[in-house]
Amino acid sequence: MVNPRTVLIRNARILSMVDGADEVRGNVLVQGGKIAALGTFEAPADAEIVDAAGGIVMPGLVDTHRHIWQTQLRTTAADWTLYDYLVHMRMTYSSFYKPDDVYLGNYVGTLEALNAGITTIVDHCHILNSPEHTDAAIQGLKDSQARAIFCYGLFVNPSSHAPFAYDGNMEWRYADARRLRNTTFSSDSGKILLGLAPHEPESVPFEVSAGDLAFAREIAAHTVSCHVAMGAYDQGFQFVRRLHEAGLLDPQFLFVHGASLTDDELKMIADSGAGISSTPETELQMGMGYPVALRARNAGAHASLGVDIVSNYSGDLFAQMRMMIQSARAQGNAILEARGEAPRHVELKTRDVLRLATVGGAETLRLADRIGTLEVGKQADLIIIRTDTINMLPATHAVAAVVYNAGPGDVSDVMVEGAWVKRSGSLVGVDWTTLGGRLQASAERILTEASEANPAIPSSIVDTFFRNLTPPVRAAAE
Ligand SMILES: [Zn+2]
CATH class of the missing domain: 3.20.20.140 (Metal-dependent hydrolases)
Structure with a gap:
């Protein structure tokens, strides 16, 4: 389903990841789930305006x-x-x-x-x-x-x-x-x-x-x-x-x-x-x-x-x-x-x-015609990484900051096919208190029940696997 929303992300440090392209400052326009424009231009009247305020905008x-x-x-x-x-x-x-x-x-x-x-x-x-x-x-x-x-x-x-x-x-x-x-x-x-x-x-x-x-x-x-x-x-x-x-x-x-x-x-x-x-x-x-x-x-x-x-x-x-x-x-x-x-x-x-x-x-994944870079016509799968946090500032070199300094907490906004799934630091539409409780209960049940399992049978299967495939490793271990 095409996302009809029009979004303008402005004041961004755009890291398009197109080979040979350097970081540029400007706007990203998203329309119909795709990237419609990159650079400096006026916002369409119906656009949701997002001020990235120096954040790094890059492909997901x-x-x-x-x-x-x-x-x-x-x-x-x-x-x-x-x-x-x-x-x-x-x-x-x-x-x-x-x-x-x-x-x-x-x-x-x-x-x-x-x-x-x-x-x-x-x-x-x-x-x-x-x-x-x-x-x-x-x-x-x-x-x-x-x-x-x-x-x-x-x-x-x-x-x-x-x-x-x-x-x-x-x-x-x-x-x-x-x-x-x-x-x-x-x-x-x-x-x-x-x-x-x-x-x-x-x-x-x-x-x-x-x-x-x-x-x-x-x-x-x-x-x-x-x-x-x-x-x-x-x-x-x-x-x-x-x-x-x-x-x-x-x-x-x-x-x-x-x-x-x-x-x-x-x-x-x-x-x-x-x-x-x-x-x-x-x-x-x-x-x-x-x-x-x-x-x-x-x-x-x-x-x-x-x-x-x-x-x-x-x-x-x-x-x-x-x-x-x-x-x-x-x-x-x-x-x-x-x-x-x-x-x-x-x-x-x-x-x-x-x-x-x-x-x-x-x-x-043979999807480079759809994703992987920020280019006009590609799917609007993009992220905004804050640069004002204690571990990012001053992010002088955007690429190095992303590789060496960023963590999940610095990813403030995430968009897939033109729709926000994370906005201003929070996942959209997720009740984490309830969901986290369900995940905790699932973990406890699996670990409890599995602790009763006899490891002899899986061990023998893996022993066979190792014996067939890796005799030197096996010999070294014995
Ligand atoms: Zn794997």
């Missing part, structure tokens, strides 16, 4: 990878390895989610993203224990008003944990995803698009992945989101190379993590038009290697940033930008240090990392 941030359902398990994974995460989060807690828990996780998690200036989010949704869970997840996205890609997860929770356990039969899942394509997602013009999150490519035979990809094509998935090449866990599986050799590599792919992608594979991704999502905090914590976004960019591939698991850390991209830029610099510095040299310049600049979180995300 784009988070290309998150498991939003984990919102109410915030802090649970803080000191976990990937092994712990697989046993407890993916194979235990997930089995105790009822549909309303999924709704709350997705609704509150997406509101959290909007509150932090993220206007587009990819939901890699592997909590779909029943069609009711599916509908709840999508409703949470819809109610938030964010722009999103809902990637239908084919993950099967282990049958050890009733009541939401299934036997691995995929037929109802395929039928469920087809139902969505024919109903909720019958058109691709809405704010929420349908994608697919196949079986974990490195834990199933390639033929299973090939079948998933045929299914993705059948339902015309906008995005195919895959965890791949996770450092030492990958052990030379080279999923991207296999896709390339099978003629299956296409622009719909969104490869997540990817630290151990070879240079050849990055070139294959670039040539295919597919994209990369680096999630620096996960990768640095869980031994997946250095975030690959800089290598991917240098190879000519679309590259972007994602938050990944809010059960561990914050749900904003400011933290991810900082992790990304400093880990890339540390990696480069370490190479020099090993040669007894000191750095004389930095390769990844603040502007580059802000690009990853905006237009880079839009390119990665």
Whole structure:
């Protein structure tokens, strides 16, 4: 639905994120849900006037990878390895989610993203224990008003944990995803698009992945989101190379993590038009290697940033930008240090990392014709960041201030498709007292019930997974 409101944002420091364009001072005019004009001009008579008073106006941030359902398990994974995460989060807690828990996780998690200036989010949704869970997840996205890609997860929770356990039969899942394509997602013009999150490519035979990809094509998935090449866990599986050799590599792919992608594979991704999502905090914590976004960019591939698991850390991209830029610099510095040299310049600049979180995300998701920059004709997905707070003033260099100094509390206003979802520091239409209480109750029930679960079965499944895929890691641990 087109938003008919006309809005004039004035006195802004406009950071369009168009390549080569510097910050400019002026106005932004929004009409019919789109950006109608940028610069200096008189306000139309019917316009809502918003005085940005020196605030930074820029495109909404784009988070290309998150498991939003984990919102109410915030802090649970803080000191976990990937092994712990697989046993407890993916194979235990997930089995105790009822549909309303999924709704709350997705609704509150997406509101959290909007509150932090993220206007587009990819939901890699592997909590779909029943069609009711599916509908709840999508409703949470819809109610938030964010722009999103809902990637239908084919993950099967282990049958050890009733009541939401299934036997691995995929037929109802395929039928469920087809139902969505024919109903909720019958058109691709809405704010929420349908994608697919196949079986974990490195834990199933390639033929299973090939079948998933045929299914993705059948339902015309906008995005195919895959965890791949996770450092030492990958052990030379080279999923991207296999896709390339099978003629299956296409622009719909969104490869997540990817630290151990070879240079050849990055070139294959670039040539295919597919994209990369680096999630620096996960990768640095869980031994997946250095975030690959800089290598991917240098190879000519679309590259972007994602938050990944809010059960561990914050749900904003400011933290991810900082992790990304400093880990890339540390990696480069370490190479020099090993040669007894000191750095004389930095390769990844603040502007580059802000690009990853905006237009880079839009390119990665093949949405750059709609979002990612502030340009006339694009969707009015934009944010205003205050510069008068104690952590922002004087914000002399706008890009550096956003990357290094800003946090969610500095995002004063957020607009998606011409409609305000956050205004003057508060989310619009959200009763947080009631909603927060529901989220708290959901967290307590899941954690209590899951604490009774026997970890032996999920542990044995993950042991098998590690034994098959990562013998050196396994051997080192024993
Ligand atoms: Zn993930």
